Amino acid sequence: MSSLFQIPPKLKIILTLLLFFLLWGSIPSFSQEKFRKSPPPPDPLPQLNLPEIKSAVLSNELSVSVVQQKGPPIITLQLMVLSGEKSSPPDLPGLASFTTRMLPRGTAAFSFSEIQERIESIGGDFSTSTHMDYSLINFSFLEQYLDEALQLLSRMILHPDFNKQEIANLKRSINYELMDNSTNPKFLSKRLLYHILFQDHPYQNMAYTKEDINQITQKDISEFFENHYRPNNAKITLVGNLSLSTATRKVSHYLNTWRNQDVKKIPPSFPELNKKLKICFMDVPRVKNPIILVGNLASPINHPDFFPFTVLNQVLGGTPTSRLFMNLRESKGYAFYSFSRLELFKSCGVFSIESKVRPQVIFDSVQAVLNEVKKVTQEPIPSDEIEQAKSYLIGNFPLALDHFRSLSLQLAKIQAYNLGQYHWEDYYEKIKPIGAEGVFKVVKKYPLSKPVVIIAGEKEETFDYLQKFEEIYVYDSKGKLKYVQRKKEKDESY
Amino acid sequence: MSIKNLLIPFNLVFFILAGLSSPLSSQDQGSLFPVEHHELQNGLQVILSEDYSVPVVSVVIAYQVGSIHEKPGKSGIAYLLENLMFQGSENVGPMQHINFIHRMGGNLNAVTTEDQTLFYQKVPSNQLAPVLWLEADRMKSLKITSSKVKKAKTALIQEIQQRKNKDPYLESSLYFDRLLYPHFIYHHPIFGNESSIREITPGDVKEFYSSYYTPNNAVLCIVGHINKKKSMEMVKKYFGTIPKGKEIPSMALRNFSLEEQTTRTVENPLASSPGFYLGYRLPSPYSDYYYPLKIIEYILIKGDSSRLHERLIKKEHIATHLHGEIEKKKNLAAFKIFVLTNNQITRKMSRKAIFSEINKLKSTAISEDELRKAKNLLRRNYTYQYSSTLNKAIFLSEKFLERKKLNFQVELEKYLSVTPNQITRIMNKYFGPHYFLLNVNIK
Numbered sequence: 021m022s023s024l025f026q027i028p029p030k031l032k033i034i035l036t037l038l039l040f041f042l043l044w045g046s047i048p049s050f051s052q053e054k055f056r057k058s059p060p061p062p063d064p065l066p067q068l069n070l071p072e073i074k075s076a077v078l079s080n081e082l083s084v085s086v087v088q089q090k091g092p093p094i095i096t097l098q099l100m101v102l103s104g105e106k107s108s109p110p111d112l113p114g115l116a117s118f119t120t121r122m123l124p125r126g127t128a129a130f131s132f133s134e135i136q137e138r139i140e141s142i143g144g145d146f147s148t149s150t151h152m153d154y155s156l157i158n159f160s161f162l163e164q165y166l167d168e169a170l171q172l173l174s175r176m177i178l179h180p181d182f183n184k185q186e187i188a189n190l191k192r193s194i195n196y197e198l199m200d201n202s203t204n205p206k207f208l209s210k211r212l213l214y215h216i217l218f219q220d221h222p223y224q225n226m227a228y229t230k231e232d233i234n235q236i237t238q239k240d241i242s243e244f245f246e247n248h249y250r251p252n253n254a255k256i257t258l259v260g261n262l263s264l265s266t267a268t269r270k271v272s273h274y275l276n277t278w279r280n281q282d283v284k285k286i287p288p289s290f291p292e293l294n295k296k297l298k299i300c301f302m303d304v305p306r307v308k309n310p311i312i313l314v315g316n317l318a319s320p321i322n323h324p325d326f327f328p329f330t331v332l333n334q335v336l337g338g339t340p341t342s343r344l345f346m347n348l349r350e351s352k353g354y355a356f357y358s359f360s361r362l363e364l365f366k367s368c369g370v371f372s373i374e375s376k377v378r379p380q381v382i383f384d385s386v387q388a389v390l391n392e393v394k395k396v397t398q399e400p401i402p403s404d405e406i407e408q409a410k411s412y413l414i415g416n417f418p419l420a421l422d423h424f425r426s427l428s429l430q431l432a433k434i435q436a437y438n439l440g441q442y443h444w445e446d447y448y449e450k451i452k453p454i455g456a457e458g459v460f461k462v463v464k465k466y467p468l469s470k471p472v473v474i475i476a477g478e479k480e481e482t483f484d485y486l487q488k489f490e491e492i493y494v495y496d497s498k499g500k501l502k503y504v505q506r507k508k509e510k511d512e513s514y
Numbered sequence: 515m516s517i518k519n520l521l522i523p524f525n526l527v528f529f530i531l532a533g534l535s536s537p538l539s540s541q542d543q544g545s546l547f548p549v550e551h552h553e554l555q556n557g558l559q560v561i562l563s564e565d566y567s568v569p570v571v572s573v574v575i576a577y578q579v580g581s582i583h584e585k586p587g588k589s590g591i592a593y594l595l596e597n598l599m600f601q602g603s604e605n606v607g608p609m610q611h612i613n614f615i616h617r618m619g620g621n622l623n624a625v626t627t628e629d630q631t632l633f634y635q636k637v638p639s640n641q642l643a644p645v646l647w648l649e650a651d652r653m654k655s656l657k658i659t660s661s662k663v664k665k666a667k668t669a670l671i672q673e674i675q676q677r678k679n680k681d682p683y684l685e686s687s688l689y690f691d692r693l694l695y696p697h698f699i700y701h702h703p704i705f706g707n708e709s710s711i712r713e714i715t716p717g718d719v720k721e722f723y724s725s726y727y728t729p730n731n732a733v734l735c736i737v738g739h740i741n742k743k744k745s746m747e748m749v750k751k752y753f754g755t756i757p758k759g760k761e762i763p764s765m766a767l768r769n770f771s772l773e774e775q776t777t778r779t780v781e782n783p784l785a786s787s788p789g790f791y792l793g794y795r796l797p798s799p800y801s802d803y804y805y806p807l808k809i810i811e812y813i814l815i816k817g818d819s820s821r822l823h824e825r826l827i828k829k830e831h832i833a834t835h836l837h838g839e840i841e842k843k844k845n846l847a848a849f850k851i852f853v854l855t856n857n858q859i860t861r862k863m864s865r866k867a868i869f870s871e872i873n874k875l876k877s878t879a880i881s882e883d884e885l886r887k888a889k890n891l892l893r894r895n896y897t898y899q900y901s902s903t904l905n906k907a908i909f910l911s912e913k914f915l916e917r918k919k920l921n922f923q924v925e926l927e928k929y930l931s932v933t934p935n936q937i938t939r940i941m942n943k944y945f946g947p948h949y950f951l952l953n954v955n956i957k
Contacts, residue, residue: 419636422904
């Protein structure tokens with residue numbers, strides 16, 4: 021039967037091909053599974069079950085804490101002395117740092133070289149660091165060598181040998197380091213910022229120079245050690261697969277003869293706030309793209325303002341998605357980067373913003389940074405931005421505890437500032453309720469829009485672009501004020 | 515034709531097969547920590563490891579491709595593509611991958627080596643699904659456009675310039691590599707060179723991507739606070755339907771002669787101190803000789819109390835900088851030392867001191883104490899490689915691509931069982947008169 025519906029073979033092929041091509045053409049929209057179009061939602065936030073910090077105090081008042089953890093067969097030992105650079109005498113900045121660094125450089129029985137050999141024999145890593153409020157010895161080693169590690173540490177603490185040759189060697193090393201940093205605009209601008217913000221405050225000691233280091237004597241080191249390295253002014257923390265009772269027994273065995281003694285403490289005092297915008301220029305040779313460091317004082321670490329300040333920092337400049345980076349780099353194209361930072365100490369904190377910019381746009385970049393800061397002091401941050409910042413902080417918090425080294429750093433802060441276990445266990449609960457108004461209230465308490473601005477770069481490349489500023493304090497790379505330049509006025513030389 | 519269109523027919527086939535993949539599952543008993551290995555039907559290797567210390571998860575995806583896979587005239591393409599992997603795929607805009615991870619509170623980065631390219635991220639453990647979704651999207655459908663390639667090339671050329679400005683010894687170290695490794699695939703720099711980068715076309719990049727960024731050329735490693743069953747379900751969902759790539763022909767690897775030697779001198783106008791490079795060609799890193807050689811590396815130059823540090827830096831004060839290691843480049847290995855000195859006299863003294871320490875190790879058996887120290891330092895560094903979820907994930911990915919095995923305990927034992935006799939024997943065999951020396955003079 022012939023039918024009207026019969027399709028001629030030729031047409032059949034054409035239709036088949038047409039259908040094929042129609043389907044083929046539409047494949048891109050069908051081929052992709054639906055789930056690929058947008059990111060899946062995350063699972064609910066996991067419970068933050070963090071390891072417990074268990075502590076005991078020995079008869080000589082040395083505090084011993086343990087964070088027991090299964091994992092790699094390594095123990096991390098941290099000896100903290102609760103005297104940092106702020107405890108250096110005002111005429112000897114850098115003494116606290118120098119003393120800590122002398123510890124592995126010889127004991128009554130072993131030379132520096134022998135100590136290094138003993139450290140490496142137990143698979144050890146040894147380092148020291150000195151902060152504003154405390155000094156730290158970090159010592160990690162293979163777990164089977166706990167006795168050897170404690171014995172070596174006890175020799176450094178009980179029988180240090182601050183011999184003149186090693187003092188000279190350390191001075192040489194620090195001078196090399198400072199020389200290396202003599203063209204580092206990040207280091208130099210931070211040192212100048214601290215120097216200006218901490219006028220007449222013990223925290224200014226952190227801005228020590230080569231000249232300060234060179235005047236330190238053997239007597240100064242011995243006296244500082246005698247006055248501050250006391251068990252009642254120290255805390256030992258061990259992280260690894262060991263119990264508090266084992267740790268206490270062993271630490272006591274090696275350090276029970278460490279004699280306690282009253283340690284003179286400097287009561288915390290908040291430095292005077294910088295309430296006037298101050299523009300400073302520092303001539304740093306060979307720095308074609310200058311660094312702009314904008315900073316002012318913030319709340320101390322152990323203060324209720326800490327958490328709202330942390331959220332503010334995140335909104336402004338915590339990551340490349342924060343306001344400063346998006347504005348100065350992505351939108352305006354002025355900067356290579358622009359980030360903010362919150363450093364917290366016992367007496368106060370420092371909130372700073374660091375940007376690396378092209379010299380031609382220095383003035384506009386400083387204005388852009390100041391405008392961003394001004395904005396948060398004039399109107400509350402929108403809630404969605406606050407929520408985004410909180411989401412980052414909550415997500416990021418456990419990441420810093422995922423390595424024994426970063427865990428130790430967190431522990432050091434907890435121990436130094438008596439923050440207690442709550443500091444990390446309640447972190448989520450402290451961050452979650454913070455709202456736009458809470459942040460706004462805290463921001464208004466501090467004169468963030470009247471900061472110190474340091475511009476560090478090569479004068480030849482940079483200085484012409486600074487002429488729009490009304491007043492500039494001009495420093496050399498050593499941090500010495502050379503003169504003040506005022507617009508349409510004569511220079512005021514120093 | 516775009517990469518996306520090329521993948522369509524395969525996609526249809528694999529759409530049907532989705533969910534049918536029956537992975538090989540194996541629990542490796544020779545590991546230092548629990549590890550589970552699966553293989554998807556498209557060839558993707560999946561390694562899972564639980565670690566409940568903190569609620570985070572690290573995800574690494576490693577592709578078996580690096581500078582060794584580049585052709586002459588196209589050097590730098592592997593590194594260029596690593597950068598382009600952040601410039602957007604079918605469902606993820608340029609730089610959005612980074613923004614997504616930052617918003618989660620996570621960290622991320624990527625690295626290109628001679629024969630591997632790794633992308634890694636560490637995030638809170640509840641964010642595993644979005645991370646897998648992101649990684650799958652750029653494995654399946656990276657968007658490579660002319661403007662993106664142009665921008666990435668400009669950025670890479672600028673980076674090379676910055677590297678040269680920052681490191682006055684970069685050019686001389688590249689020259690030394692050309693002496694030590696005579697064949698192009700081993701000696702050209704990972705970041706390429708300006709002229710070859712300029713020659714790379716969008717077509718080259720697309721071809722490189724479609725050849726190597728395939729599931730059958732990759733290992734996905736997930737370590738952290740995870741539920742293994744649920745994690746595998748996610749992996750299958752996001753990666754299972756990505757089509758298998760073409761089989762990658764095995765590389766024509768080259769060998770070098772262990773019986774050659776060369777001494778050269780170059781003038782370096784950028785350098786502030788005279789120095790030299792010294793290199794010994796070694797047997798393949800896949801051979802059993804590698805274990806005693808690694809211990810020798812620790813005895814001679816690793817750590818502040820190693821023999822060369824002790825003599826050149828601490829006792830004789832004749833060198834201002836000393837660095838050395840065994841360098842592995844796929845099937846080749848070499849022992850490389852770089853020394854900076856104050857002047858020509860101390861340079862000569864430093865060279866002499868190194869040869870004297872090498873000779874001592876050839877003629878006198880090492881003491882048990884010194885051997886134990888070298889092994890303990892090695893054990894510490896080996897342990898550091900799995901000291902966080904991210905370190906573990908990188909360690910597992912690299913090792914798996916390198917050896918296709920996960921029996922680390924066995925590997926570690928091989929290092930720890932090296933004897934003083936083996937060291938003397940190996941020293942005499944490979945540290946003879948055949949070495950490569952490049953003196954660097956200041957102008």
